Amino acid sequence: MSGIVQIVSCLDGYDxxxxxxxxxxxxxxxxxxxxxxxxxxxIRKALGRILAxxxxxxxxxxxxxxxxxxxxxxxxxDLHEETSLEEIGAALGGMPFQGPVGKKQCVRIMTGAxxxxxxxxxxxxxxxxxxxxxxxxPAGQKKGQNVRYAGEDLRIxxxxxxxxxxxxxxxxxxxxxxxxxxxxxxxxxxxxxxxTGDELASIxxxxxxxxxxxxxRYTLHGMLSRLGVEIIDLGVVRDNPDLLEKAFLKxxxxxxxxxxxxxxxxxxxDFIKQLMAKLGEVLFWKIAMRPGRPMAFGKIKNSxxxxxxxxxxxxxxxxxxxxxxxxxxxxxxxxxxxxxLLKAISSEKxxxxxxxxxxxxxxxxxxxxxxxxxxxxxxxxGVLRSxxxxxCFIVLEHERGSVAAGEPVQVQLMEGLA
Numbered sequence: 001m002s003g004i005v006q007i008v009s010c011l012d013g014y015d016x017x018x019x020x021x022x023x024x025x026x027x028x029x030x031x032x033x034x035x036x037x038x039x040x041x042x043i044r045k046a047l048g049r050i051l052a053x054x055x056x057x058x059x060x061x062x063x064x065x066x067x068x069x070x071x072x073x074x075x076x077x078d079l080h081e082e083t084s085l086e087e088i089g090a091a092l093g094g095m096p097f098q099g100p101v102g103k104k105q106c107v108r109i110m111t112g113a114x115x116x117x118x119x120x121x122x123x124x125x126x127x128x129x130x131x132x133x134x135x136x137x138p139a140g141q142k143k144g145q146n147v148r149y150a151g152e153d154l155r156i157x158x159x160x161x162x163x164x165x166x167x168x169x170x171x172x173x174x175x176x177x178x179x180x181x182x183x184x185x186x187x188x189x190x191x192x193x194x195x196t197g198d199e200l201a202s203i204x205x206x207x208x209x210x211x212x213x214x215x216x217r218y219t220l221h222g223m224l225s226r227l228g229v230e231i232i233d234l235g236v237v238r239d240n241p242d243l244l245e246k247a248f249l250k251x252x253x254x255x256x257x258x259x260x261x262x263x264x265x266x267x268x269x270d271f272i273k274q275l276m277a278k279l280g281e282v283l284f285w286k287i288a289m290r291p292g293r294p295m296a297f298g299k300i301k302n303s304x305x306x307x308x309x310x311x312x313x314x315x316x317x318x319x320x321x322x323x324x325x326x327x328x329x330x331x332x333x334x335x336x337x338x339x340x341l342l343k344a345i346s347s348e349k350x351x352x353x354x355x356x357x358x359x360x361x362x363x364x365x366x367x368x369x370x371x372x373x374x375x376x377x378x379x380x381x382g383v384l385r386s387x388x389x390x391x392c393f394i395v396l397e398h399e400r401g402s403v404a405a406g407e408p409v410q411v412q413l414m415e416g417l418a
Contacts, residue, residue, distance in 0.1 A: 019287050020398055021321065021357040027283075028297055028322060032304065034332040035256065037187040043175050046167050048228040049185035050332045055161035060151035061177050065115040067091075069146045072128060072135055073109040073119035075101060076143040083137045091116055106135055115147060122146035154178065164334030186332035192232035192255035192303075193220050194247055196262040196272065197310065200236045215384065216261040216315050223319055227327055239263070241271050248279055252300040256330060259323065262310030272296060272307045280305065288356040288398065291381035292318040304330070311381035317359045317393075320414075341395060341410040344373040350394065350403040357398045361390035364411055373411050390414060 085106040091097040091113040129136040263272035276282035282298030291314040296307030
């Protein structure tokens, strides 16, 4: 089955001129095939990578019953109300106490030290009274208190990490605790991007009449950097079909995913859609959303292509709502990595037209014991300041109309977007 047939089949029954956001997300994911190549890396270099193997312990962690506190290892059967015990030695980390502990005896023990033979509880040092070699233990102790048992964290033969797991600091430490120095991970996803437009000027250049500085490549670079992909920045490409065609072919030859900004609307100089159709396979979506209505998705050779709008806010919104999760899926990540929608009370009236999903930039804050949200003000798709001032998106559903002050709305935290 050809790629174009696969892509079109993902949209059976959908109207490509007015795709709902949820249907667009569903269709994109159905067309994606995660990377399969694997490489072996040291665990110090595995942070942020996607695990490509199952981790199954061949040792227990901890390997022995050990103390969770500094105190005294005791036999619980000896304790009756207040009890006086004889201290017969000490157990330190890496230096276990040798020999058994007899009746009415105890051992001084440090956190992490192996529990001496015969003991089954630890009395913390703060509650005992010392009288020479005698230790007086107060009433109220419990069997097993302050003891960490062998294998209570990780147990031999029981899988602890699955392939597709995103490796955070906790996972790195867990793998290290098993004595594993290298792991198999998915190779990094390669993402190439470029901006289009004759009006774009490079930073440092003097602006001519009608020009603007190219900001989209910088926001894209920032968003991609936080996803841990390999980034290929191809700069600005002018509105010239020949130059654009060369840029597309270069990007597709070097990357798994190609992202462009600008050139996907219906203007005379918007060539992206036509070139995508010429060079590969394309779906052109007018998605029922604001901002970011025009967006293209398709394939050139073996590379997936996202043609994003040109307005700065629309670039960021479409990236976060469509491209982010697609890149994580392509990277081989499993589990639920979608950013959750939370509820808050709108502190103001918000105008909205039913029949499209809107992503208004908001400020989430706490007042009177409840979470409230307000917009950042002007919501134009060219007002990048609205993204800088916001800490969340106010996500207004497809069917919803205007919102009255005091009504609940859904919010999506920006910090969680990565």
